[in-house]
Amino acid sequence: MDIAWSNIFSRKSCDRNSVKDVLKKVPIFRDLSDRELRKVERLIYHRSFADGETIFRAGEPGLGMYIVESGQVQIYLLAHDEPLAILTDGEFFGELSLLDESPRSASAAAQGETHLLCFFHPELMDLLNVDPRLGVKILIGLSRTIGERLKKATEYIEVMKSGNPTSKVDACADKDR
Amino acid sequence: MPVRTKTAESPIWVKWLGVAILLAAAVAVLYSLSGLVKILIISALLAYIIDPLATFLESRGLKRSGATAIVFLMIVGIMALSFLVLAPMLVNQIISIQQSLKSGHADTMVKQIEQMAAPHFSSFGVKEVNIADRLEAYAASTAEWFFDHILDMVSLLTNIIIIPFIVFFLLKDGRQIKKQFVSLMPNRYFELSLNLLHKMDIQLGNYLRGQFLDAAVVGILSTLALWALNVKYAFLFGAFAGVANLIPYLGPVLGATLAILVTVIDTGQISTAASILIAFIVVKLIDDAIIQPMIVARSVDMHPLVVLLAVIIGGKFFGILGMLLSVPATGFLKVSLQEGIASYRRYR
Numbered sequence: 001m002d003i004a005w006s007n008i009f010s011r012k013s014c015d016r017n018s019v020k021d022v023l024k025k026v027p028i029f030r031d032l033s034d035r036e037l038r039k040v041e042r043l044i045y046h047r048s049f050a051d052g053e054t055i056f057r058a059g060e061p062g063l064g065m066y067i068v069e070s071g072q073v074q075i076y077l078l079a080h081d082e083p084l085a086i087l088t089d090g091e092f093f094g095e096l097s098l099l100d101e102s103p104r105s106a107s108a109a110a111q112g113e114t115h116l117l118c119f120f121h122p123e124l125m126d127l128l129n130v131d132p133r134l135g136v137k138i139l140i141g142l143s144r145t146i147g148e149r150l151k152k153a154t155e156y157i158e159v160m161k162s163g164n165p166t167s168k169v170d171a172c173a174d175k176d177r
Numbered sequence: 178m179p180v181r182t183k184t185a186e187s188p189i190w191v192k193w194l195g196v197a198i199l200l201a202a203a204v205a206v207l208y209s210l211s212g213l214v215k216i217l218i219i220s221a222l223l224a225y226i227i228d229p230l231a232t233f234l235e236s237r238g239l240k241r242s243g244a245t246a247i248v249f250l251m252i253v254g255i256m257a258l259s260f261l262v263l264a265p266m267l268v269n270q271i272i273s274i275q276q277s278l279k280s281g282h283a284d285t286m287v288k289q290i291e292q293m294a295a296p297h298f299s300s301f302g303v304k305e306v307n308i309a310d311r312l313e314a315y316a317a318s319t320a321e322w323f324f325d326h327i328l329d330m331v332s333l334l335t336n337i338i339i340i341p342f343i344v345f346f347l348l349k350d351g352r353q354i355k356k357q358f359v360s361l362m363p364n365r366y367f368e369l370s371l372n373l374l375h376k377m378d379i380q381l382g383n384y385l386r387g388q389f390l391d392a393a394v395v396g397i398l399s400t401l402a403l404w405a406l407n408v409k410y411a412f413l414f415g416a417f418a419g420v421a422n423l424i425p426y427l428g429p430v431l432g433a434t435l436a437i438l439v440t441v442i443d444t445g446q447i448s449t450a451a452s453i454l455i456a457f458i459v460v461k462l463i464d465d466a467i468i469q470p471m472i473v474a475r476s477v478d479m480h481p482l483v484v485l486l487a488v489i490i491g492g493k494f495f496g497i498l499g500m501l502l503s504v505p506a507t508g509f510l511k512v513s514l515q516e517g518i519a520s521y522r523r524y525r
Binding site: 045046047049053054055056060061063101120121122125126129130131132 | 232235236241352356359360364365367368371372374375523
Protein backbone atom coordinates (compact mmCIF):
# COMPACT_ATOMS: atom_id res chain seq x y z
CA MET A 1 0.00 0.00 0.00
CA ASP A 2 1.18 3.51 -0.82
CA ILE A 3 2.61 5.36 2.20
CA ALA A 4 0.09 8.21 2.07
CA TRP A 5 -2.90 5.89 1.91
CA SER A 6 -1.56 3.48 4.47
CA ASN A 7 -1.02 6.47 6.74
CA ILE A 8 -4.71 7.34 6.45
CA PHE A 9 -6.43 3.99 6.49
CA SER A 10 -4.34 1.43 8.30
CA ARG A 11 -3.91 2.83 11.77
CA LYS A 12 -3.95 -0.22 14.00
CA SER A 13 -6.19 -0.63 17.03
CA CYS A 14 -3.17 -1.02 19.32
CA ASP A 15 -2.13 2.50 18.23
CA ARG A 16 -5.51 3.78 19.37
CA ASN A 17 -5.02 2.42 22.88
CA SER A 18 -1.61 3.97 23.14
CA VAL A 19 -2.91 7.35 21.92
CA LYS A 20 -5.56 7.27 24.62
CA ASP A 21 -2.87 6.43 27.18
CA VAL A 22 -0.72 9.33 26.00
CA LEU A 23 -3.67 11.72 26.19
CA LYS A 24 -4.55 10.54 29.70
CA LYS A 25 -1.13 11.68 30.94
CA VAL A 26 -1.68 15.24 29.71
CA PRO A 27 -3.08 17.38 32.58
CA ILE A 28 -5.46 19.18 30.19
CA PHE A 29 -7.28 15.90 29.48
CA ARG A 30 -6.89 14.45 32.99
CA ASP A 31 -10.57 14.69 33.96
CA LEU A 32 -11.92 13.17 30.75
CA SER A 33 -13.68 9.78 30.74
CA ASP A 34 -12.62 7.02 28.32
CA ARG A 35 -15.55 7.88 26.05
CA GLU A 36 -14.57 11.55 26.02
CA LEU A 37 -10.93 10.68 25.38
CA ARG A 38 -12.01 8.65 22.34
CA LYS A 39 -13.88 11.73 21.07
CA VAL A 40 -10.76 13.88 21.50
CA GLU A 41 -8.70 11.16 19.82
CA ARG A 42 -10.82 11.52 16.69
CA LEU A 43 -9.84 15.21 16.53
CA ILE A 44 -6.12 14.59 17.01
CA TYR A 45 -3.70 14.77 14.08
CA HIS A 46 -0.72 12.42 13.94
CA ARG A 47 2.46 13.95 12.51
CA SER A 48 5.93 12.48 12.11
CA PHE A 49 9.07 14.61 12.00
CA ALA A 50 12.56 13.66 10.88
CA ASP A 51 15.66 14.40 12.97
CA GLY A 52 16.26 18.18 13.07
CA GLU A 53 13.04 19.02 11.20
CA THR A 54 11.36 22.24 12.32
CA ILE A 55 7.93 21.82 13.94
CA PHE A 56 7.24 25.56 14.13
CA ARG A 57 9.22 28.78 14.17
CA ALA A 58 9.15 31.61 16.72
CA GLY A 59 6.92 34.43 15.45
CA GLU A 60 4.59 32.23 13.38
CA PRO A 61 0.94 32.33 14.42
CA GLY A 62 0.26 29.50 16.86
CA LEU A 63 -2.54 27.11 16.01
CA GLY A 64 -2.52 24.64 18.87
CA MET A 65 -0.67 22.22 21.11
CA TYR A 66 1.61 19.29 20.40
CA ILE A 67 2.03 16.19 22.58
CA VAL A 68 5.16 14.05 22.21
CA GLU A 69 4.01 10.51 21.43
CA SER A 70 7.57 9.25 20.91
CA GLY A 71 10.95 10.86 20.31
CA GLN A 72 12.24 14.21 21.55
CA VAL A 73 11.52 17.88 20.85
CA GLN A 74 13.92 20.78 21.38
CA ILE A 75 12.49 24.19 22.25
CA TYR A 76 14.88 27.03 21.35
CA LEU A 77 15.00 30.74 20.62
CA LEU A 78 17.76 31.00 18.01
CA ALA A 79 18.83 28.26 15.61
CA HIS A 80 22.33 27.78 17.04
CA ASP A 81 21.54 28.36 20.73
CA GLU A 82 21.40 25.70 23.39
CA PRO A 83 17.78 24.47 23.70
CA LEU A 84 15.58 26.02 26.39
CA ALA A 85 14.03 22.64 27.00
CA ILE A 86 14.02 19.10 25.65
CA LEU A 87 10.63 17.41 25.82
CA THR A 88 10.10 13.65 25.73
CA ASP A 89 7.25 11.11 25.63
CA GLY A 90 3.97 12.38 27.09
CA GLU A 91 5.16 16.00 27.46
CA PHE A 92 3.38 18.78 25.62
CA PHE A 93 3.98 22.31 24.33
CA GLY A 94 2.19 25.18 22.56
CA GLU A 95 -1.00 24.83 24.62
CA LEU A 96 -1.47 28.64 24.87
CA SER A 97 -2.18 28.68 21.12
CA LEU A 98 -5.37 26.73 21.77
CA LEU A 99 -6.82 30.01 22.99
CA ASP A 100 -5.68 32.48 20.38
CA GLU A 101 -3.43 32.94 17.37
CA SER A 102 -0.69 34.89 19.14
CA PRO A 103 2.77 34.30 17.66
CA ARG A 104 4.86 31.39 18.95
CA SER A 105 7.34 32.63 21.56
CA ALA A 106 10.00 30.04 20.67
CA SER A 107 10.81 27.55 17.93
CA ALA A 108 10.50 23.77 18.15
CA ALA A 109 12.42 21.07 16.28
CA ALA A 110 12.47 17.28 16.38
CA GLN A 111 15.50 15.51 17.85
CA GLY A 112 15.66 12.05 16.28
CA GLU A 113 12.59 10.63 14.55
CA THR A 114 9.66 12.05 16.48
CA HIS A 115 5.93 11.33 16.46
CA LEU A 116 3.61 14.04 17.72
CA LEU A 117 -0.09 14.21 18.49
CA CYS A 118 -1.53 17.60 17.55
CA PHE A 119 -4.65 19.20 18.99
CA PHE A 120 -5.56 22.49 17.35
CA HIS A 121 -7.68 25.58 17.97
CA PRO A 122 -10.16 24.90 15.08
CA GLU A 123 -10.87 21.43 16.50
CA LEU A 124 -11.41 22.86 20.00
CA MET A 125 -13.83 25.44 18.56
CA ASP A 126 -15.70 22.70 16.67
CA LEU A 127 -15.85 20.64 19.84
CA LEU A 128 -17.33 23.57 21.78
CA ASN A 129 -20.15 23.69 19.21
CA VAL A 130 -20.74 19.99 18.92
CA ASP A 131 -20.16 18.86 22.52
CA PRO A 132 -20.06 21.96 24.76
CA ARG A 133 -19.77 19.85 27.94
CA LEU A 134 -16.58 18.16 26.76
CA GLY A 135 -15.28 21.44 25.32
CA VAL A 136 -15.71 23.19 28.67
CA LYS A 137 -13.99 20.29 30.50
CA ILE A 138 -10.97 20.73 28.22
CA LEU A 139 -11.02 24.51 28.69
CA ILE A 140 -11.05 24.02 32.49
CA GLY A 141 -8.10 21.62 32.18
CA LEU A 142 -6.31 24.15 30.00
CA SER A 143 -6.99 27.01 32.45
CA ARG A 144 -5.69 24.87 35.32
CA THR A 145 -2.49 24.06 33.42
CA ILE A 146 -1.93 27.71 32.50
CA GLY A 147 -2.69 28.74 36.09
CA GLU A 148 -0.12 26.29 37.45
CA ARG A 149 2.50 27.56 35.04
CA LEU A 150 1.73 31.14 36.03
CA LYS A 151 2.08 30.25 39.70
CA LYS A 152 5.47 28.65 39.04
CA ALA A 153 6.60 31.63 36.98
CA THR A 154 5.60 33.98 39.83
CA GLU A 155 7.55 31.83 42.31
CA TYR A 156 10.65 31.99 40.10
CA ILE A 157 10.35 35.77 39.75
CA GLU A 158 10.06 36.17 43.53
CA VAL A 159 13.10 33.99 44.06
CA MET A 160 15.07 35.99 41.51
CA LYS A 161 14.07 39.25 43.22
CA SER A 162 15.04 38.07 46.69
CA GLY A 163 18.76 37.66 45.80
CA ASN A 164 21.06 34.60 45.51
CA PRO A 165 18.99 33.49 42.53
CA THR A 166 21.01 30.52 41.34
CA SER A 167 20.67 28.27 44.36
CA LYS A 168 17.07 29.29 45.02
CA VAL A 169 15.98 28.79 41.42
CA ASP A 170 17.56 25.35 41.52
CA ALA A 171 15.69 24.64 44.75
CA CYS A 172 12.45 25.77 43.16
CA ALA A 173 13.07 23.59 40.12
CA ASP A 174 13.83 20.62 42.38
CA LYS A 175 10.57 21.22 44.23
CA ASP A 176 8.63 21.22 40.92
CA ARG A 177 10.07 17.88 39.92
CA MET B 178 25.38 22.04 20.02
CA PRO B 179 22.08 20.84 18.54
CA VAL B 180 21.94 20.32 14.77
CA ARG B 181 18.77 21.50 13.12
CA THR B 182 18.47 20.93 9.41
CA LYS B 183 16.59 23.25 7.09
CA THR B 184 14.59 22.01 4.14
CA ALA B 185 16.14 23.03 0.78
CA GLU B 186 14.24 26.04 -0.65
CA SER B 187 13.42 26.05 -4.39
CA PRO B 188 13.85 29.32 -6.31
CA ILE B 189 10.75 31.54 -6.20
CA TRP B 190 10.10 31.32 -9.97
CA VAL B 191 9.95 27.51 -9.75
CA LYS B 192 7.27 27.81 -7.07
CA TRP B 193 5.20 30.31 -9.10
CA LEU B 194 5.59 28.22 -12.25
CA GLY B 195 4.39 25.18 -10.31
CA VAL B 196 1.39 27.11 -8.98
CA ALA B 197 0.55 28.42 -12.48
CA ILE B 198 0.75 24.92 -14.02
CA LEU B 199 -1.37 23.48 -11.22
CA LEU B 200 -3.98 26.25 -11.63
CA ALA B 201 -4.10 25.79 -15.41
CA ALA B 202 -4.48 22.02 -15.01
CA ALA B 203 -7.22 22.53 -12.40
CA VAL B 204 -9.14 24.93 -14.68
CA ALA B 205 -8.82 22.52 -17.63
CA VAL B 206 -10.05 19.57 -15.57
CA LEU B 207 -12.92 21.60 -14.06
CA TYR B 208 -13.95 22.83 -17.51
CA SER B 209 -13.95 19.35 -19.01
CA LEU B 210 -16.02 18.09 -16.08
CA SER B 211 -18.37 21.08 -15.97
CA GLY B 212 -21.48 18.93 -15.43
CA LEU B 213 -19.95 17.22 -12.43
CA VAL B 214 -18.56 20.52 -11.14
CA LYS B 215 -22.05 22.02 -11.26
CA ILE B 216 -23.43 19.12 -9.21
CA LEU B 217 -20.55 19.37 -6.73
CA ILE B 218 -21.00 23.15 -6.32
CA ILE B 219 -24.74 22.79 -5.70
CA SER B 220 -24.13 19.94 -3.22
CA ALA B 221 -21.42 21.87 -1.37
CA LEU B 222 -23.62 24.98 -1.16
CA LEU B 223 -26.52 22.93 0.20
CA ALA B 224 -24.23 21.16 2.69
CA TYR B 225 -22.90 24.51 3.94
CA ILE B 226 -26.41 25.88 4.41
CA ILE B 227 -27.70 22.78 6.24
CA ASP B 228 -24.59 22.08 8.36
CA PRO B 229 -25.51 24.23 11.41
CA LEU B 230 -28.75 22.27 11.81
CA ALA B 231 -26.85 18.97 11.98
CA THR B 232 -24.32 20.53 14.40
CA PHE B 233 -27.17 21.81 16.59
CA LEU B 234 -28.72 18.33 16.82
CA GLU B 235 -25.27 16.89 17.54
CA SER B 236 -24.83 19.35 20.41
CA ARG B 237 -28.11 17.97 21.86
CA GLY B 238 -26.46 14.56 22.22
CA LEU B 239 -27.12 12.87 18.86
CA LYS B 240 -24.33 11.18 16.91
CA ARG B 241 -23.24 12.97 13.70
CA SER B 242 -24.74 10.25 11.47
CA GLY B 243 -28.07 10.38 13.35
CA ALA B 244 -28.15 14.18 13.31
CA THR B 245 -27.34 14.21 9.59
CA ALA B 246 -30.03 11.62 8.84
CA ILE B 247 -32.70 13.62 10.73
CA VAL B 248 -31.78 16.92 9.06
CA PHE B 249 -31.62 15.20 5.74
CA LEU B 250 -35.06 13.61 6.10
CA MET B 251 -36.45 16.99 7.15
CA ILE B 252 -35.00 18.69 4.08
CA VAL B 253 -36.17 15.92 1.74
CA GLY B 254 -39.63 16.19 3.33
CA ILE B 255 -39.74 19.97 2.87
CA MET B 256 -38.51 19.61 -0.73
CA ALA B 257 -41.13 16.95 -1.50
CA LEU B 258 -43.84 19.11 0.07
CA SER B 259 -42.67 22.14 -1.94
CA PHE B 260 -42.63 20.06 -5.08
CA LEU B 261 -46.18 18.85 -4.45
CA VAL B 262 -47.68 22.14 -3.23
CA LEU B 263 -45.61 25.03 -4.55
CA ALA B 264 -44.54 23.65 -7.95
CA PRO B 265 -48.13 23.23 -9.24
CA MET B 266 -48.89 26.76 -8.02
CA LEU B 267 -45.88 28.16 -9.91
CA VAL B 268 -46.69 26.16 -13.06
CA ASN B 269 -50.33 27.37 -12.96
CA GLN B 270 -49.20 30.97 -12.64
CA ILE B 271 -46.71 30.60 -15.53
CA ILE B 272 -49.42 29.02 -17.77
CA SER B 273 -51.81 31.78 -16.77
CA ILE B 274 -49.25 34.44 -17.73
CA GLN B 275 -48.62 32.71 -21.09
CA GLN B 276 -52.36 32.66 -21.86
CA SER B 277 -52.79 36.24 -20.81
CA LEU B 278 -49.84 37.36 -22.98
CA LYS B 279 -51.47 35.71 -25.99
CA SER B 280 -54.76 37.58 -25.44
CA GLY B 281 -55.79 40.54 -27.58
CA HIS B 282 -55.64 42.92 -24.62
CA ALA B 283 -51.95 42.18 -24.05
CA ASP B 284 -51.26 42.70 -27.74
CA THR B 285 -52.82 46.16 -27.63
CA MET B 286 -50.89 47.04 -24.49
CA VAL B 287 -47.57 45.90 -25.97
CA LYS B 288 -48.23 47.94 -29.13
CA GLN B 289 -49.01 51.02 -27.01
CA ILE B 290 -45.81 50.57 -25.01
CA GLU B 291 -43.83 50.10 -28.24
CA GLN B 292 -45.28 53.30 -29.68
CA MET B 293 -44.44 55.17 -26.47
CA ALA B 294 -40.91 53.79 -26.32
CA ALA B 295 -39.94 53.97 -30.00
CA PRO B 296 -39.11 57.74 -30.17
CA HIS B 297 -36.87 57.43 -27.09
CA PHE B 298 -34.93 54.50 -28.52
CA SER B 299 -34.52 55.99 -32.00
CA SER B 300 -31.79 58.28 -30.69
CA PHE B 301 -29.80 55.12 -29.80
CA GLY B 302 -30.13 53.86 -33.37
CA VAL B 303 -32.88 51.34 -32.51
CA LYS B 304 -35.51 51.55 -35.23
CA GLU B 305 -37.96 48.87 -34.07
CA VAL B 306 -38.53 48.00 -30.43
CA ASN B 307 -40.56 44.80 -31.06
CA ILE B 308 -41.22 44.04 -27.38
CA ALA B 309 -43.73 41.32 -28.26
CA ASP B 310 -41.26 39.46 -30.49
CA ARG B 311 -38.50 39.82 -27.99
CA LEU B 312 -40.70 38.65 -25.10
CA GLU B 313 -41.92 35.70 -27.16
CA ALA B 314 -38.36 34.73 -28.12
CA TYR B 315 -37.20 35.07 -24.51
CA ALA B 316 -40.17 33.06 -23.19
CA ALA B 317 -39.49 30.36 -25.76
CA SER B 318 -35.78 30.15 -24.87
CA THR B 319 -36.55 30.14 -21.14
CA ALA B 320 -39.14 27.41 -21.58
CA GLU B 321 -36.66 25.44 -23.69
CA TRP B 322 -34.01 25.80 -20.98
CA PHE B 323 -36.55 24.89 -18.30
CA PHE B 324 -37.55 21.69 -20.12
CA ASP B 325 -33.95 20.87 -21.08
CA HIS B 326 -32.49 21.30 -17.64
CA ILE B 327 -35.19 21.06 -15.03
CA LEU B 328 -37.79 18.77 -16.52
CA ASP B 329 -35.45 16.54 -18.49
CA MET B 330 -36.26 13.32 -16.65
CA VAL B 331 -32.82 11.74 -17.00
CA SER B 332 -30.92 14.72 -15.60
CA LEU B 333 -33.69 15.38 -13.06
CA LEU B 334 -33.53 11.82 -11.74
CA THR B 335 -29.72 11.84 -11.77
CA ASN B 336 -29.64 15.13 -9.87
CA ILE B 337 -32.36 14.09 -7.44
CA ILE B 338 -30.36 10.99 -6.57
CA ILE B 339 -26.79 12.25 -6.82
CA ILE B 340 -27.07 15.69 -5.17
CA PRO B 341 -28.74 14.45 -1.96
CA PHE B 342 -26.27 11.54 -1.88
CA ILE B 343 -23.28 13.91 -2.05
CA VAL B 344 -24.88 16.37 0.40
CA PHE B 345 -25.51 13.57 2.90
CA PHE B 346 -21.90 12.39 2.86
CA LEU B 347 -20.49 15.91 2.88
CA LEU B 348 -22.56 16.60 6.00
CA LYS B 349 -21.81 13.31 7.70
CA ASP B 350 -18.12 12.95 6.84
CA GLY B 351 -17.18 16.56 6.03
CA ARG B 352 -14.91 16.88 9.08
CA GLN B 353 -13.14 13.59 8.35
CA ILE B 354 -12.67 14.54 4.68
CA LYS B 355 -11.15 17.86 5.78
CA LYS B 356 -8.95 16.12 8.35
CA GLN B 357 -7.66 13.56 5.86
CA PHE B 358 -7.01 16.25 3.28
CA VAL B 359 -5.00 18.33 5.78
CA SER B 360 -3.14 15.19 6.92
CA LEU B 361 -1.73 14.83 3.41
CA MET B 362 0.03 18.21 3.65
CA PRO B 363 3.78 18.28 4.27
CA ASN B 364 4.81 19.31 7.80
CA ARG B 365 5.96 22.77 6.62
CA TYR B 366 2.48 23.71 5.28
CA PHE B 367 0.40 21.68 7.69
CA GLU B 368 -0.55 24.40 10.21
CA LEU B 369 -0.95 26.96 7.42
CA SER B 370 -3.38 24.80 5.45
CA LEU B 371 -5.40 23.82 8.53
CA ASN B 372 -5.69 27.45 9.56
CA LEU B 373 -6.62 28.50 6.03
CA LEU B 374 -9.31 25.83 5.72
CA HIS B 375 -10.73 26.74 9.12
CA LYS B 376 -10.98 30.45 8.29
CA MET B 377 -12.43 29.76 4.84
CA ASP B 378 -14.95 27.41 6.39
CA ILE B 379 -16.19 30.09 8.82
CA GLN B 380 -16.25 32.92 6.28
CA LEU B 381 -17.87 30.87 3.54
CA GLY B 382 -20.41 29.31 5.86
CA ASN B 383 -21.48 32.73 7.15
CA TYR B 384 -21.58 34.17 3.64
CA LEU B 385 -23.56 31.36 2.02
CA ARG B 386 -26.02 30.95 4.90
CA GLY B 387 -26.42 34.75 4.95
CA GLN B 388 -27.13 34.88 1.22
CA PHE B 389 -29.61 32.02 1.43
CA LEU B 390 -31.45 33.49 4.43
CA ASP B 391 -31.45 36.93 2.80
CA ALA B 392 -32.93 35.51 -0.42
CA ALA B 393 -35.57 33.62 1.56
CA VAL B 394 -36.58 36.69 3.61
CA VAL B 395 -36.67 38.95 0.53
CA GLY B 396 -38.76 36.33 -1.31
CA ILE B 397 -41.25 36.10 1.55
CA LEU B 398 -41.43 39.89 2.06
CA SER B 399 -41.92 40.51 -1.68
CA THR B 400 -44.65 37.85 -1.88
CA LEU B 401 -46.43 39.34 1.14
CA ALA B 402 -46.16 42.89 -0.22
CA LEU B 403 -47.46 41.88 -3.67
CA TRP B 404 -50.21 39.78 -2.11
CA ALA B 405 -51.26 42.75 0.03
CA LEU B 406 -51.42 44.86 -3.15
CA ASN B 407 -53.63 42.16 -4.69
CA VAL B 408 -51.16 41.54 -7.53
CA LYS B 409 -52.29 38.54 -9.58
CA TYR B 410 -49.08 36.50 -9.66
CA ALA B 411 -47.78 37.55 -6.23
CA PHE B 412 -46.31 34.14 -5.40
CA LEU B 413 -44.46 33.75 -8.72
CA PHE B 414 -43.01 37.27 -8.65
CA GLY B 415 -42.09 36.96 -4.95
CA ALA B 416 -40.33 33.65 -5.50
CA PHE B 417 -38.49 35.07 -8.53
CA ALA B 418 -37.47 38.18 -6.57
CA GLY B 419 -36.09 35.94 -3.78
CA VAL B 420 -34.04 33.79 -6.17
CA ALA B 421 -32.89 36.83 -8.19
CA ASN B 422 -31.76 38.44 -4.93
CA LEU B 423 -28.85 35.96 -4.92
CA ILE B 424 -27.36 38.21 -7.62
CA PRO B 425 -26.35 41.47 -5.92
CA TYR B 426 -27.19 44.78 -7.63
CA LEU B 427 -28.85 43.14 -10.68
CA GLY B 428 -31.18 40.78 -8.80
CA PRO B 429 -33.57 43.30 -7.19
CA VAL B 430 -33.86 45.20 -10.52
CA LEU B 431 -34.63 41.98 -12.39
CA GLY B 432 -37.25 40.98 -9.79
CA ALA B 433 -39.05 44.33 -9.95
CA THR B 434 -38.82 44.59 -13.76
CA LEU B 435 -40.42 41.20 -14.36
CA ALA B 436 -43.30 41.93 -11.96
CA ILE B 437 -43.96 45.41 -13.38
CA LEU B 438 -43.67 44.40 -17.03
CA VAL B 439 -45.97 41.39 -16.78
CA THR B 440 -48.52 43.31 -14.68
CA VAL B 441 -48.61 46.24 -17.11
CA ILE B 442 -48.96 43.96 -20.13
CA ASP B 443 -51.50 41.77 -18.38
CA THR B 444 -53.74 44.38 -16.77
CA GLY B 445 -52.70 47.66 -18.36
CA GLN B 446 -52.91 49.37 -14.96
CA ILE B 447 -50.03 51.82 -14.59
CA SER B 448 -51.13 52.58 -10.99
CA THR B 449 -50.66 48.91 -9.98
CA ALA B 450 -47.23 48.98 -11.63
CA ALA B 451 -46.35 52.06 -9.57
CA SER B 452 -47.49 50.34 -6.35
CA ILE B 453 -45.39 47.28 -7.26
CA LEU B 454 -42.37 49.51 -7.82
CA ILE B 455 -42.91 51.18 -4.42
CA ALA B 456 -43.36 47.75 -2.77
CA PHE B 457 -40.05 46.52 -4.24
CA ILE B 458 -38.27 49.74 -3.17
CA VAL B 459 -39.60 49.29 0.39
CA VAL B 460 -38.51 45.63 0.46
CA LYS B 461 -35.07 46.67 -0.85
CA LEU B 462 -34.77 49.35 1.84
CA ILE B 463 -35.75 46.85 4.56
CA ASP B 464 -33.24 44.41 3.08
CA ASP B 465 -30.41 46.98 3.02
CA ALA B 466 -31.15 48.57 6.38
CA ILE B 467 -32.19 45.61 8.52
CA ILE B 468 -31.79 42.16 6.98
CA GLN B 469 -28.38 42.41 5.31
CA PRO B 470 -26.54 44.02 8.24
CA MET B 471 -27.93 41.29 10.48
CA ILE B 472 -27.30 38.17 8.46
CA VAL B 473 -24.99 38.69 5.49
CA ALA B 474 -21.23 38.61 6.09
CA ARG B 475 -19.92 42.02 5.05
CA SER B 476 -16.41 40.72 4.52
CA VAL B 477 -17.45 39.18 1.21
CA ASP B 478 -18.59 42.48 -0.24
CA MET B 479 -17.83 42.44 -3.94
CA HIS B 480 -17.35 45.29 -6.34
CA PRO B 481 -20.36 45.75 -8.70
CA LEU B 482 -18.08 45.24 -11.72
CA VAL B 483 -16.83 41.93 -10.31
CA VAL B 484 -20.43 40.80 -9.75
CA LEU B 485 -21.38 41.79 -13.29
CA LEU B 486 -18.42 39.97 -14.83
CA ALA B 487 -19.07 36.90 -12.65
CA VAL B 488 -22.72 36.79 -13.73
CA ILE B 489 -21.80 37.15 -17.43
CA ILE B 490 -19.11 34.44 -17.23
CA GLY B 491 -21.40 32.14 -15.18
CA GLY B 492 -24.19 32.64 -17.71
CA LYS B 493 -21.85 31.98 -20.62
CA PHE B 494 -20.62 28.64 -19.30
CA PHE B 495 -23.53 27.26 -17.26
CA GLY B 496 -26.64 29.19 -18.41
CA ILE B 497 -29.20 30.61 -15.96
CA LEU B 498 -28.06 28.29 -13.16
CA GLY B 499 -24.51 29.53 -13.76
CA MET B 500 -25.68 33.13 -13.36
CA LEU B 501 -27.16 32.28 -9.97
CA LEU B 502 -24.20 30.19 -8.82
CA SER B 503 -21.57 32.60 -10.15
CA VAL B 504 -21.91 35.04 -7.25
CA PRO B 505 -21.50 32.50 -4.40
CA ALA B 506 -18.71 30.86 -6.42
CA THR B 507 -16.94 34.23 -6.81
CA GLY B 508 -17.48 34.83 -3.09
CA PHE B 509 -15.80 31.47 -2.47
CA LEU B 510 -12.84 32.44 -4.65
CA LYS B 511 -12.55 35.85 -3.00
CA VAL B 512 -12.57 34.40 0.53
CA SER B 513 -10.07 31.71 -0.51
CA LEU B 514 -7.69 34.26 -2.02
CA GLN B 515 -8.08 36.72 0.88
CA GLU B 516 -7.42 34.09 3.53
CA GLY B 517 -4.73 32.39 1.45
CA ILE B 518 -2.72 35.59 1.02
CA ALA B 519 -3.23 36.63 4.67
CA SER B 520 -2.14 33.21 5.96
CA TYR B 521 0.85 33.08 3.61
CA ARG B 522 2.04 36.48 4.91
CA ARG B 523 1.64 35.43 8.53
CA TYR B 524 3.53 32.15 8.10
CA ARG B 525 6.25 33.42 5.74
